Every structure is written in C-alpha cells, then in structure tokens.
Amino acid sequence: MTSAVFRKGRRTALRAIAAATLWLLAAPGTPSWALDALVKKETFVLPSYTTVGGAPLRDVKVGWEAYGTLNADKSNAILITHFFSGSSHAAGKYKESDTAPGYWDAIIGPGKPLDTDKYYIISSDTLVNLNANDPNVVTTGPASISPDTGKSYGPSFPIVTIRDFVNVQKALLDSLGITRLHAVMGPSMGALQAYEWATGYPEVVQRVVPVIGAGEADGWLVAWLDAWGSPIRLDPNFNGGNYYGGTPPKQGLAQALKIVTLSANAYPWANTTFGRKWAEPGKDPALALDNRYAIEAKLDEIAAARANLADANHFLYLVKANQIFAAGGDVGLKRIKAPVLIISSDEDILFHPGAIQRTADEIRKGGARVEQVKIGGGRGHLNGIANIQEASEAISRFLAQ
Amino acid sequence: MTSAVFRKGRRTALRAIAAATLWLLAAPGTPSWALDALVKKETFVLPSYTTVGGAPLRDVKVGWEAYGTLNADKSNAILITHFFSGSSHAAGKYKESDTAPGYWDAIIGPGKPLDTDKYYIISSDTLVNLNANDPNVVTTGPASISPDTGKSYGPSFPIVTIRDFVNVQKALLDSLGITRLHAVMGPSMGALQAYEWATGYPEVVQRVVPVIGAGEADGWLVAWLDAWGSPIRLDPNFNGGNYYGGTPPKQGLAQALKIVTLSANAYPWANTTFGRKWAEPGKDPALALDNRYAIEAKLDEIAAARANLADANHFLYLVKANQIFAAGGDVGLKRIKAPVLIISSDEDILFHPGAIQRTADEIRKGGARVEQVKIGGGRGHLNGIANIQEASEAISRFLAQ
Numbered sequence: 114m115t116s117a118v119f120r121k122g123r124r125t126a127l128r129a130i131a132a133a134t135l136w137l138l139a140a141p142g143t144p145s146w147a148l149d150a151l152v153k154k155e156t157f158v159l160p161s162y163t164t165v166g167g168a169p170l171r172d173v174k175v176g177w178e179a180y181g182t183l184n185a186d187k188s189n190a191i192l193i194t195h196f197f198s199g200s201s202h203a204a205g206k207y208k209e210s211d212t213a214p215g216y217w218d219a220i221i222g223p224g225k226p227l228d229t230d231k232y233y234i235i236s237s238d239t240l241v242n243l244n245a246n247d248p249n250v251v252t253t254g255p256a257s258i259s260p261d262t263g264k265s266y267g268p269s270f271p272i273v274t275i276r277d278f279v280n281v282q283k284a285l286l287d288s289l290g291i292t293r294l295h296a297v298m299g300p301s302m303g304a305l306q307a308y309e310w311a312t313g314y315p316e317v318v319q320r321v322v323p324v325i326g327a328g329e330a331d332g333w334l335v336a337w338l339d340a341w342g343s344p345i346r347l348d349p350n351f352n353g354g355n356y357y358g359g360t361p362p363k364q365g366l367a368q369a370l371k372i373v374t375l376s377a378n379a380y381p382w383a384n385t386t387f388g389r390k391w392a393e394p395g396k397d398p399a400l401a402l403d404n405r406y407a408i409e410a411k412l413d414e415i416a417a418a419r420a421n422l423a424d425a426n427h428f429l430y431l432v433k434a435n436q437i438f439a440a441g442g443d444v445g446l447k448r449i450k451a452p453v454l455i456i457s458s459d460e461d462i463l464f465h466p467g468a469i470q471r472t473a474d475e476i477r478k479g480g481a482r483v484e485q486v487k488i489g490g491g492r493g494h495l496n497g498i499a500n501i502q503e504a505s506e507a508i509s510r511f512l513a514q
Numbered sequence: 515m516t517s518a519v520f521r522k523g524r525r526t527a528l529r530a531i532a533a534a535t536l537w538l539l540a541a542p543g544t545p546s547w548a549l550d551a552l553v554k555k556e557t558f559v560l561p562s563y564t565t566v567g568g569a570p571l572r573d574v575k576v577g578w579e580a581y582g583t584l585n586a587d588k589s590n591a592i593l594i595t596h597f598f599s600g601s602s603h604a605a606g607k608y609k610e611s612d613t614a615p616g617y618w619d620a621i622i623g624p625g626k627p628l629d630t631d632k633y634y635i636i637s638s639d640t641l642v643n644l645n646a647n648d649p650n651v652v653t654t655g656p657a658s659i660s661p662d663t664g665k666s667y668g669p670s671f672p673i674v675t676i677r678d679f680v681n682v683q684k685a686l687l688d689s690l691g692i693t694r695l696h697a698v699m700g701p702s703m704g705a706l707q708a709y710e711w712a713t714g715y716p717e718v719v720q721r722v723v724p725v726i727g728a729g730e731a732d733g734w735l736v737a738w739l740d741a742w743g744s745p746i747r748l749d750p751n752f753n754g755g756n757y758y759g760g761t762p763p764k765q766g767l768a769q770a771l772k773i774v775t776l777s778a779n780a781y782p783w784a785n786t787t788f789g790r791k792w793a794e795p796g797k798d799p800a801l802a803l804d805n806r807y808a809i810e811a812k813l814d815e816i817a818a819a820r821a822n823l824a825d826a827n828h829f830l831y832l833v834k835a836n837q838i839f840a841a842g843g844d845v846g847l848k849r850i851k852a853p854v855l856i857i858s859s860d861e862d863i864l865f866h867p868g869a870i871q872r873t874a875d876e877i878r879k880g881g882a883r884v885e886q887v888k889i890g891g892g893r894g895h896l897n898g899i900a901n902i903q904e905a906s907e908a909i910s911r912f913l914a915q
C-alpha cells in the first residue's frame with residue numbers, strides 16, 4: 114500500500130467517522146451558535162513522567178485544544194475531560210469543511226453555558242486515548258513508539274490509571290501557568306477524571322461537574338468493561354497485543370465498539386431510529402441467516418469506521434483504567450471540598466442511578482455541597498453527550514456561583 | 515480422547531453447569547417444597563415436519579417432561595415454554611443427586627401456584643435448543659445428524675421461527691390427545707412462544723402467562739441479539755458454522771454466553787454478589803493486565819461451563835428466531851382472545867418496560883383481558899426466573915379464574 118493510498122484511506126475513514134459521530138450525536142434542539150474561529154489542535158510534550166504504578170515513561174505527548182481567552186490572572190480556566198471513545202475535541206471545528214463540531218458544541222461557545230466570552234475552556238486528550246490512529250488525536254500508549262526501542266510499546270506499555278490522565282493534564286496546566294481551575298467538567302470517563310481531579314488536587318479545583326459518571330467503577334461496570342473487550346481478545350489478529358507491523362485486530366475492535374455503542378444507548382433511540390426496518394429492501398431477515406435488520410447493519414457500519422481510527426490495545430488499557438478507578442483511593446470522595454454539580458440520566462445502564470446516588474451521598478458525607486440534575490433524551494448513557502443542552506441552565510448557574 | 519474420558523469430561527461439565535445454574539438462580543426465599551417423584555425426560559418424534567419457511571425436515575425430535583397427572587378429559591394441561599438458554603427442565607430433579615431442580619421449581623409442585631395436584635404441567639425442549647450437547651436435552655437443529663446425508667446439518671439447517679417451536683409442541687400435544695390448554699406460560703423466549711400460541715392457536719389456549727417477554731422483538735432487542743452472537747463469528751473455529759467433526763468455537767460461544775448473562779442481569783446483583791472483590795487474593799487488578807476482578811472471573815467460569823453443553827450454530831439460530839419474532843404476524847396481538855397475565859420487571863434491560871407496555875396495549879385493543887404484575891429482585895431480566903415466586907399469588911388466582 115503506497116503512502117498516498119493510505120492517506121486517501123484515512124481521509125475516507127475520517128469522513129465516515131465524522132458522519133457517524135454526527136449521526137450518533139445529532140439531537141434535535143442543538144443550538145446553532147458556533148465558535149467564531151477554527152479550533153487548533155496543540156501538542157503538549159512531557160519529557161519524562163512516572164506512572165502511579167511507578168513505571169518511568171519518556172517523551173509523553175498528549176493533544177489539547179482551547180476555546181476562549183485566558184485572562185490576565187489566569188483564573189478563568191475550565192478543564193474539559195473526555196469520554197472513553199472521545200478526544201479533546203469538545204467544541205468547534207478544525208476546518209470549515211468538518212462534518213460535525215466537537216461533542217459538546219451545544220454548551221461551549223459565545224453565550225453558551227461554557228461561555229467562551231467569559232471562560233478559557235481547555236480540553237486534553239488522555240494517555241492511551243482510544244483513537245490512536247486519528248491524525249487529530251495526540252496520545253501516548255501501547256501504539257506509540259518507545260524512545261528506548263524505536264518500536265511500538267505494545268503490551269509492554271505500563272498500566273495507567275485515571276490519576277495518570279489527571280497528572281499529565283496537571284503538567285499541561287502547569288506549563289501554561291494555570292494554577293487554579295474555575296471548574297473541571299467531563300462526561301462518562303471524563304466524569305471519572307473530574308472526580309480524580311477533585312480528590313487529587315483539591316487546592317486547584319473550585320467546581321466539579323461530573324456528567325454521567327460515578328466516583329468509582331462498581332462490580333456491574335467492571336463486568337461490562339470486560340464484556341466490551343471480549344471480541345478483541347477473540348480476534349486471531351490480536352495475538353496478545355503484539356500486532357504492530359502486522360494486521361491489527363480490526364474486526365474484534367469493531368465488534369467491541371459496537372457493544373460499547375449499544376450498551377451506552379437506550380431503547381427509545383433504537384426503536385424510533387430503526388425499529389424492525391430491514392437493512393436492504395427485498396432482503397427479508399426471516400429468509401436468510403445473512404439478511405439483517407437496519408439497526409444491525411448500521412451499528413456494524415459505524416463500528417467499522419470507528420475501528421479504522423482506534424487501537425485495540427488502547428481500548429483494553431482504557432478498560433483497565435476504568436475498571437480500577439475509585440476516586441481518591443481509600444479516603445475517596447469524602448476528600449472533595451469543591452461544590453459538585455452531578456448531571457446524570459436515569460436511562461443510563463452503565464452509570465446507573467444507584468451508582469450516581471451512592472456517589473452523591475459519599476461526597477455529602479465529606480461536607481461538600483452537591484447539586485443533582487437529571488436529563489433525559491432517549492439515548493441512555495449518551496444523553497450526557499447528545500442531550501447535554503438539557504442541563505444548560507443548571508450549568509450556567511452553577512458556574513456563576 | 516477415549517469415550518470414557520469424554521463421558522467423565524461431560525459429567526464434570528454437567529456438575530459444573532448444575533452448580534452454575536444453582537448459583538445463577540438461587541434466590542433467598544425459594545420455597546423448600548419439591549415434587550414427590552423424580553422427573554423423567556421423554557422424547558417426542560415427528561417423522562416429518564415442514565417449517566413455516568417451507569423447508570421439509572424428517573425425523574424431528576424434541577424432549578419433554580411433565581409434572582402432575584393428566585385428568586380423564588385431558589382438560590388440566592398447562593404448557594411451559596422455555597427461555598433462550600433453557601430446556602424443558604422447569605421443575606423437579608432427574609436424579610436425587612442433581613445439584614439443582616428445574617428453573618421454575620419455586621412455582622411448580624404440590625401446593626404451589628402451578629399445582630401438580632390440580633394441573634398436568636408439560637414442558638418441552640424447542641427446536642434448535644441451545645444445549646444440544648446436554649444429554650438431558652433432546653432437540654433438532656444444525657448439530658443434529660441429517661437423515662439425508664448422515665452428517666450434521668450445520669448451516670444448511672433451515673431457519674426456524676418461534677411459530678415452528680409452537681407447531682412442534684402442538685404436534686406433541688396432539689400425540690397425547692390434548693386439544694385444549696388450561697394455560698401456556700413461559701419466561702423470556704418462553705413468553706414469545708406463549709404469545710405465538712395465543713395468536714396461532716387461539717382455540718386451544720384458554721389462558722396466557724407471558725413472563726419477562728413482549729409480543730415482538732423491537733429494534734433494541736434485535737441489536738442486542740446480534741451483539742450476543744458477535745463473539746461466535748469472531749472465533750476462528752466457527753468457520754461459517756462448519757465445525758462439526760472439527761474443533762467447535764467454544765471460546766466465542768462462552769463469550770457470547772457471558773454477554774447474555776450480563777445483559778440479562780442488573781446492577782444490584784453485580785454489586786451485592788461481587789462489588790470490587792478481586793478474583794484472587796494478592797493479585798491486585800491494578801498491577802497486571804491479567805489480574806481480574808471476581809465478577810469477571812466468575813462470569814467467565816460459568817460461561818465456559820455452559821459452552822461445554824451448548825452449540826454455537828444453535829445459538830445463532832435462536833438469535834435469528836428471536837429477532838424475526840412478531841407474534842401473530844401482521845394482524846398480531848389483537849388476535850388474542852384468551853385472558854393474559856403479563857409478569858415483567860422494570861429492571862429488565864432486554865424486554866424493557868416500554869416493550870411490555872406496548873404489548874399489553876396492543877392486546878387490549880383486540881378486546882382480550884390483560885392483567886399486569888411487576889416483580890423485582892435485583893436480577894433484571896432474570897427476575898422472571900430467579901424471583902418468579904414473587905408473582906405466586908397472582909399466578910394462582912389467574913389460573914383459578
């Protein structure tokens with residue numbers, strides 16, 4: 114495969130993923146405001162970093178982007194932390210021709226709840242970001258080239274934790290001279306990072322807005338994360354994570370991503386968008402094992418497009434990071450001092466109402482103030498991304514307090 | 515492998531599956547009453563049968579068992595139809611040494627809601643029953659030997675529908691001279707059969723008790739069924755379903771069964787039974803990719819035991835039969851004349867409250883009487899099996915009307 118063909122394939126994949134993201138996230142009622150300027154992706158380099166587990170890493174890179182202007186005393190920064198399959202791209206477009214803006218564009222921009230006329234919104238890629246092959250993502254993980262060996266780390270990459278994600282973000286903020294955060298806010302795995310920030314760096318964080326996420330991974334979530342990763346391990350190309358330079362386990366990765374999409378959704382979405390519609394006219398699913406319903410075909414199509422930009426080892430390292438997450442370790446959530454606005458959805462199968470309530474109760478035991486807002490939208494867990502604008506007023510009020 | 519070793523392996527697998535079933539279904543408060551006599555598994559042979567899709571089959575066999583005594587005018591029969599991964603074994607034990615009784619033993623027996631002193635409870639295996647390698651299951655499907663070729667059908671076996679399951683049960687009842695059913699009752703896929711009975715043979719069915727099941731597979735369920743089957747197709751041993759005489763895709767089948775178990779459950783079960791407990795003392799999941807939590811290890815252990823008795827093609831044929839299910843076809847549920855007692859759980863992710871309500875509304879539009887009972891138990895969909903005794907009073911009353 115020539116480099117030109119590869120680039121073309123990647124452009125096609127990028128267009129497909131942008132379209133898929135648009136399709137997955139499009140929600141009626143999304144405001145039409147937009148950021149004035151195009152967004153620029155930056156790269157932060159940390160020459161050396163030692164993980165929570167004690168592993169030394171050199172040349173750690175993560176991408177980041179920002180919307181709005183940092184004020185003179187650097188007191189107006191809000192950090193956005195991303196979800197499992199997301200990236201730093203929370204708002205705006207990189208190019209005018211981008212099919213879709215960042216995932217929380219509905220609430221980030223001039224006059225929006227995360228008002229770029231007031232706040233400096235900064236958003237960073239995590240370590241082991243899922244989309245390691247997306248040219249708009251900068252991350253360090255198993256797919257990265259180790260400066261020691263000149264080859265991809267593969268499964269020799271150390272286990273990293275949500276606290277490691279946060280520590281690297283802390284170094285990024287330090288490099289910009291930002292010592293206090295007006296708020297930390299993120300959905301799903303982004304909420305885990307927000308909790309870790311609030312427990313790990315209470316002196317930095319003035320407000321916390323965890324969206325569709327809890328203060329620890331409970332047994333239920335641990336099991337789901339394991340089930341998500343299952344198809345990857347079954348793919349014969351996975352080879353224990355040693356596939357760099359060979360054929361990556363794209364089919365397993367795609368099926369894993371399909372299960373993620375499905376378990377992060379809810380039945381109203383499935384039934385209003387697809388119902389029992391066939392994938393192809395004239396191909397009745399009752400007549401052949403390979404004839405399918407539209408929802409099956411569409412989920413596979415999206416998953417395949419996403420798998421082209423993702424990395425299977427990164428997926429499994431994210432699974433591990435999420436499974437072992439318990440914010441603040443043993444002392445836990447009681448360590449939080451900043452006020453917390455918890456946004457959740459009772460339709461959420463993954464971060465279910467029981468886990469959200471337990472988290473709120475634990476934080477209150479430590480004395481911090483907790484507000485709770487529930488949103489709907491028929492998208493289950495994904496309401497926190499696709500329907501976040503339902504919480505706009507609560508977010509605006511909380512950030513202004 | 516010698517035959518003796520195989521038998522020993524199978525005995526071990528059977529013990530493991532019995533223990534696993536007991537563990538999965540054990541619920542506090544299960545009554546200690548039991549059937550007086552041991553249960554005998556029978557075989558029904560249908561020399562020829564043509565599927566709804568028009569495919570002729572010869573020598574169709576399904577297993578069945580019964581509890582209680584058929585009265586002189588054969589008017590006291592209640593048919594029990596089983597769930598996706600179940601069999602005819604709804605109550606009692608085959609041998610004194612069996613670790614667990616049938617799945618609905620809590621409500622079947624002398625003095626229980628399905629009172630064997632009053633009713634003749636008959637329960638049959640379906641076509642393409644999942645547990646094709648369980649010596650206590652008799653079924654015809656892709657794993658069966660075709661009388662035409664002397665080899666397993668494999669993927670050349672015709673697609674079968676829930677209506678085919680019901681038609682074979684009808685032939686079984688005809689062979690026993692049973693022309694009317696006091697009731698048809700079953701959980702999950704058993705509820706689909708109950709609905710199909712009520713729409714397909716309204717003159718036979720006097721009462722319908724669908725438990726944790728709806729009148730059609732909606733888009734949401736179609737997608738879940740597809741996701742369940744995904745690991746099987748990824749297993750390199752699957753080979754498009756042509757694995758008889760070779761190595762069956764046991765790993766893929768086990769992972770499929772794990773996803774079934776998880777999506778049929780609910781978070782209270784996961785968190786009270788396991789929480790964040792480690793699989794092995796001293797092996798902190800944070801320290802190695804292979805160190806796991808107890809819930810991950812236990813789900814894999816159970817799934818592996820179940821995969822030893824199950825068949826991957828049968829799994830996928832059941833997926834198809836469930837996906838294409840819409841009771842009564844176009845006219846649908848309005849065709850039902852018999853009174854219906856719908857037992858469901860609001861914790862159910864698969865047959866969610868929206869699908870149950872839609873089913874009840876459709877039946878009422880046709881003029882039939884519908885009663886609805888909701889049960890809890892913290893087991894999600896599986897409440898309909900593990901916690902069915904919560905509906906005991908409603909079942910007794912409904913059957914006596």
